Amino acid sequence: MEDNVSLKQLIDELTSHSEEEPVGSRPPVAREKHDPIGSVLDIAGSGSQARFDPARLLALADHSDPSVAMSGQVGSQVKMAVGKSWLIANVRTMRADDNGRIIAAIDFLGEGTRDQNGGMSGFRRGVTRYPIPGAEVHPVTTDDLRQVFAASDSAHVEIGTVYPTDDIRGALYIDPMLSKHFAILGSTGTGKSTSVALILHRISNYSPEGHIVMIDPHGEYSAAFKGCGELFNVDNLQLPYWLLNFEEHCEVLLTTDGAERNRDADILAKCLLAARTKNKFSEQFGKVTVDSPIPYLLTDLNAVIVAEMGKLDRAGDTTPYQRLKTKLDELKADPRYTFMFSGMNITDSMGSFISRLFRLPANGKPISIVDVSGVPSDITSVVVSVLARMVFDYAIWSRTEAQRPILLVCEEAHRYVPKDENNGVQAVRKILERIAKEGRKYGVSLGLITQRPSDLAEGVLSQCGTIIAMRLNNERDQACVRAAMPEGARGFLDAIPALRNRECIVCGEGVAIPIRVRFDDLEPEKRPASSDPSFASLWRETGGEPEIISRTVKRWRGHGR
Incomplete structure (x- = not known):
């Protein structure tokens, strides 16, 4: 037993590396306790920096735990011990310094309670206490990430698997x-x-x-x-046309711009309000506006436009009314607009x-x-x-x-x-x-x-x-x-x-x-x-083109698209 202990100590001594060991030395053997992969360089609120040992990062690459293997890479997570807590940080960027060390920008995500065995529990977002420069940076394990990403009892839905794990x-x-x-x-x-x-x-x-x-x-x-x-x-x-408010009516019925549009909008507002109030149904609601979702008949709106046009003295003044009437007639006659401007949509x-x-x-x-x-x-x-x-x-x-x-x-x-x-x-x-x-x-x-x-x-x-x-x-x-x-x-x-x-x-x-x-x-x-269609395979198929075209043209014409 003593020989075994001595042998283990000898291996640990041979595979341990100081923080300043030069690049190119033999990578350390990964151990279950996971030696630190670097240290904190500076602290600046949410964005801080850490220094990683390239040899130790390489040593983790083949680790059986995918989370440990990914630790220290861009987009991965690392952890630092502060008191009785583990701080979890995300690696944002990495670069090499003049000495061959890796300088990483890290963002703190949250913290969890550190137990006696080095595990973590009770992860929560936010940081109450930051590490000091020189604090060791450790790789995270899948068990750590399981605590980090564990869904709480709040209502949630699962959508997939967290990278780089296989089962979280x-x-x-x-x-x-x-x-x-x-x-x-x-x-x-x-x-x-x-x-x-x-x-x-x-x-x-x-x-x-x-x-x-x-x-x-x-x-x-x-x-x-x-x-x-x-x-x-x-x-x-x-969709009943009368559900449209005034602004939406303007976008459908007005065809002009600038000063002419403003004039047409004033006329439409006056005629639309008159059409809405013609419905006896509107009396029970008191004050009715152009935006009120109260049913009205398109024939009533048309009649109001014609009546207002008849009150004018000069023929030139009828142009805005004529534009509105023409557009209204087009919408009623065009089958593409049936879903909105049909007679079926009159009832409440x-x-x-x-x-x-x-x-x-x-x-x-x-x-x-x-x-x-x-x-x-x-x-x-x-x-x-x-x-x-x-x-x-x-x-x-x-x-x-x-x-x-x-x-x-x-x-x-x-x-x-x-x-x-x-x-x-x-x-x-x-x-x-x-x-x-x-x-x-x-x-x-x-x-x-x-x-x-x-x-x-x-x-x-x-x-x-x-x-x-x-x-x-x-x-x-x-x-x-x-x-x-x-x-x-x-x-x-x-x-x-x-x-x-x-x-x-x-x-x-x-x-x-x-x-x-x-x-x-x-x-x-x-x-x-x-x-997406597969051009390579679909372009090998042939047959039935006349029938395809005939059915397509029929649908095309039938819907007026």
Whole structure:
């Protein structure tokens, strides 16, 4: 026994290295207690520096524990002992100094209690006591990360596996994520749509009586939610035109700009108010405005326009009225607008429309997919504006009732909240910006999905408390995400261009600390119809082209698209 002890001591002496041992010396043998891989160099609040020993980092590369093997690399975690606590930090950047040592910028994430055996328990975000320069830096183990990423008892959904582990689950906390809004960002082809479907499926499974409205501009999510959602498109949406407020009426009916538009808007306001008040139904509500969602007949609006035009003395003054009448006639005659401007939408269907769209009650199908791909492009933004405003207005006017929070998910968000303020989508921009700023007060959550975060209006992304960033190839997009992410998550940003498909960085309110997650695989029947076509294989297929063209032309002409 004594010989064995002596032999062990001899091995330890031969494999131990001082902090100043030169580069190129033999790497130490990894031990279960894990020798320190470096020391703290300086402390500066959330961003500090550590000095790593290259030989000891190399010695960890083949370790059986993947977390230990990754420690000290960019995007990985390390730990430092301070009193009875372990401090966990994330490695942001690394560089070599003149002596061949590695200088790493680190961001502190939180701390946990250090037990007698060197283990950690009770991890919590934030730091109460910082280490001093010279303190040893140790690799983290999978057991450490299990404590760090362990989901609390709060309501959460698991979406994947935390990198670089094989079995630690990445969780999103439902209440913090939804109450503070969230954004899912990623370049085309990174698996963004499938990941969105996965998250919404997990939330729907957790809350089968929830209320989720998703704006789907490409018609790709209908296939993913056939079993647990209601699907709406131009064939069954039946959006009443009289639900539009005055600003939305202007975007649909006015065709002029500048001073002429202002004049046309004044005339429309006068005629629209007269049409709304013609309905006897409006008398029970007292004061009626141009924005009041009260049914009116298009024939009444047309009659008011004609009547006002008849009161004019000079023929030249009739031009604005004629423009309005012509546009109104076009909308009534064009079959593409039937879903909104049809005679079926005259009755007071506001209650049933809200019930269907907002899933009140949900009856086990908590999500509404609104496919706007068939909506004429010139009024798509108006349709989205009406739907978003209905969500927000309902939340405001139902404050005295039992609360029913609603999640509004907006795909291709940069279309509706663009950075350019002069692109003509003012109504939808205003309501989405208002929801981003005020929605959480009234129980409205906003989920923004985009592949071009740099094209989003400034300030909207910063209102999102949780950011789920997949691979972004564009430097402007990366810079935009960097500005929106909290300071402690900056170390993960360098990994964004190198993320694999269906991998993401999650930071903010919805997670305990920033994490890198590999999304779970989603069952084929729950995936959106967004997969890229295989040119190589599809171009080998032939046959049936005349029938394909005939059916396509028929659908094309039938819908007037």
